[in-house]
Amino acid sequence: MPLLWIVIAVLVLGTIGYVLGRRRAMASAEGDARSLHSLPNYYGLNVLLFAVVPALLVLSVWLLVQPVVIQRQVVNMIPDTAAQSAGELSLVMSDVRRVADGLDRAVELGALSREDARTIRTEFTNVRDRLASIGVALGDEVSSDVLRAAQRYRVLKTTGTIAMDAVVLLLAAIGLGYAYARTHKELRARNVVERAVLSLLILASTIAILTTVGIVLSMIIETRDFFRLYPWQQFFFGTQWIPSFEGGSELGLIPLLWGTIYITFIALVVSVPLGLFSAVYLAEYASSRLRSVAKPMIEILAGIPTIVYGLFALITVGPMLRDYFAQPLGLGTSSASVATAGIVMGIMLIPFVSSLSDDIINAVPQSLRDGSYGLGATKSETVKQVILPAALPGIVGAVLLATSRGIGETMIVVLGAGAAARLSLNPFEAMTTVTVKIVGQLTGDTDFSSPEALVAFALGLTLFAITLGLNVLALFIVRKYREEYE
Known part of the structure; x- marks a missing residue:
């Protein structure tokens, strides 16, 4: 499922939860909003937050972690990757992703079966020729090891995406059901919503701070590698x-x-x-x-x-x-x-x-x-x-x-x-x-x-x-x- 669809699905569940939560609160008060602890909208927002926020947080973390996990498993399939620098490793992974995208396109156009795209039974030259016939060029410099890694990359990415979709939607449904079950006229919904909003504000500020820290650390790490290759005295005091x-x-x-x-x-x-x-x-x-x-x-x-x-x-x-x-x-x-x-x-x-x-x-x-x-x-x-x-x-x-x-x-x-x-x-x-x-x-x-x-x-x-x-x-x-x- 495309990422946009999964986000829309979570938001739809949240909207449904808002309507159901508001109705349940009014029903528990027998239609009299004055007997509710909070305004009716707070009960709807409480259900919406429980359905949307945990699901989207898990989705964000999953999108950040999945590429790292896949790369660690795929990179070991390419010989001598342990001795490569970060830049060379990045170029190799770019080739792997490019070939994996080519295989996906070939499966969509019918030039390769899902089995051939998923396994290594087909010879590399035959795969390259069949892809070239539909306009998907792998290039002569792509080795069979890169093709094998790309096939593995496709499998892991597809499996991870399916698992992510299932976990996110399940988490949204569980959050909706949990908040809906707790909805009652005595529930302090306003306090819950305000604490949740405060937590989101703190999270937003934390992300901004961590982004700055990440930028600085990335520059420091690469600068350290530079000064290992070039004397710092010549850099700071050189006139040429x-x-x-x-x-x-x-x-x-x-x-x-x-x-x-x-x-x-x-x-x-x-x-x-x-x-x-x-x-x-x-x-x-x-x-x-x-x-x-x-x-x-x-x-x-x-x-x-x-x-x-x-x-x-x-x-x-x-x-x-x-x-x-x-x-x-x-x-x-x-x-x-x-x-x-x-x-x-x-x-x-x-x-x-x-x-x-x-x-x-x-x-x-x-x-x-x-x-x-x-x-x-x-x-x-x-x-x-x-x-x-x-x-x-x-x-x-x-x-x-x-x-x-x-x-x-x-x-x-x-x-x-x-x-x-x-x-x-x-x-x-x-x-x-x-x-x-x-x-x-x-x-x-x-x-x-x-x-x-x-x-x-x-x-x-x-x-x-x-x-x-x-x-x-x-x-x-x-x-x-x-x-x-x-």
């Missing part, structure tokens, strides 16, 4: 970035880090003044009618895809800077430059600075403004000497959050700044950032046993540490220097 999958690579972080900092600095030079000034104007000077139009227009910038900004940098901003500044000043002839990417990225960051600063300025109590006006200060003096100092911690936090957003940008840099890793102060030269090289090292056929591919995880972990530090610093500044008003 010359990757070569043939060996002899120089994988220095400094030129990539310099490009990241340089482009982000130019972006902040553009976004902070424009964003802050627009926030001050909208919060203190603009009429409500103008604000209702201008603020959404500024925030539209945040919804534009970054690839569109990249095209804007490539087609418009880059050639303009080259023709009007770089070439006349003798500073470069390329439209891809640090200035191009920095300016366009700064435009992208304007709504981040503007919206956050606007909300922070509006949070300053009106009593401070009235007190300043009462002492004879003008509007501009009030903004400079009262409002901005009061809102400064929040504004600094907004700038740091915008900085974190800029450091992680990729597409604008790819199209606007190029891919050259170099150390230079010339803003009209092409440079690159950490994120661009992460994409570059993992694009195409990569060997995950080589430092040239694993370096992407070291770069990712470094970038994660930098952005995490900036976010923590922003939270620290906001909390330490935040003004609390009555």
Whole structure:
């Protein structure tokens, strides 16, 4: 049964349980809702939760665990898999899954019987020829061991899916029957439902935390493998970035880090003044009618895809800077430059600075403004000497959050700044950032046993540490220097 069908079936059972639970509660109260402990809807929700939540939780865990269990049983059928790296093992399992999907398609089209797809009686060459006749290509590089593993993979996957469907539906039915049997007018259904909702909220937050932990651990593990193959001193303090999958690579972080900092600095030079000034104007000077139009227009910038900004940098901003500044000043002839990417990225960051600063300025109590006006200060003096100092911690936090957003940008840099890793102060030269090289090292056929591919995880972990530090610093500044008003 397809996954969507099983989910729909569980939800249908839950809906039926809701109706039955509500009716049973009303029947036990002889139709008088006032004699019920809780509102009638709570009794229906109680049955629905017992029918749906355990079944869907088991379904989620099963979907996560089943591929791991199947892989452990199948991988032992392929010779020398114990000596393979994680990357090579992943490629082998990709072949196994591809062949298994081909066998499924062949069974559906009638080119193979279920028995032939399930056993190894048919010779490998005959299987390949018969599949090729219906457009299912296995390729000459697929060995008979992979075919045997794919057949075993099909059997285990089919058996596991059937068992999962049966267990999930049975669990939903048991939960429905149990909750329905307990439904009575004296049941504290509201308390049960509220505890269940609280548990779901806790589970959701736990999943979010565990996802973050899983991301960090995956990067740490791959980074550890990288530093086993490449000295960490040369990575953190190297000034050359010359990757070569043939060996002899120089994988220095400094030129990539310099490009990241340089482009982000130019972006902040553009976004902070424009964003802050627009926030001050909208919060203190603009009429409500103008604000209702201008603020959404500024925030539209945040919804534009970054690839569109990249095209804007490539087609418009880059050639303009080259023709009007770089070439006349003798500073470069390329439209891809640090200035191009920095300016366009700064435009992208304007709504981040503007919206956050606007909300922070509006949070300053009106009593401070009235007190300043009462002492004879003008509007501009009030903004400079009262409002901005009061809102400064929040504004600094907004700038740091915008900085974190800029450091992680990729597409604008790819199209606007190029891919050259170099150390230079010339803003009209092409440079690159950490994120661009992460994409570059993992694009195409990569060997995950080589430092040239694993370096992407070291770069990712470094970038994660930098952005995490900036976010923590922003939270620290906001909390330490935040003004609390009555």
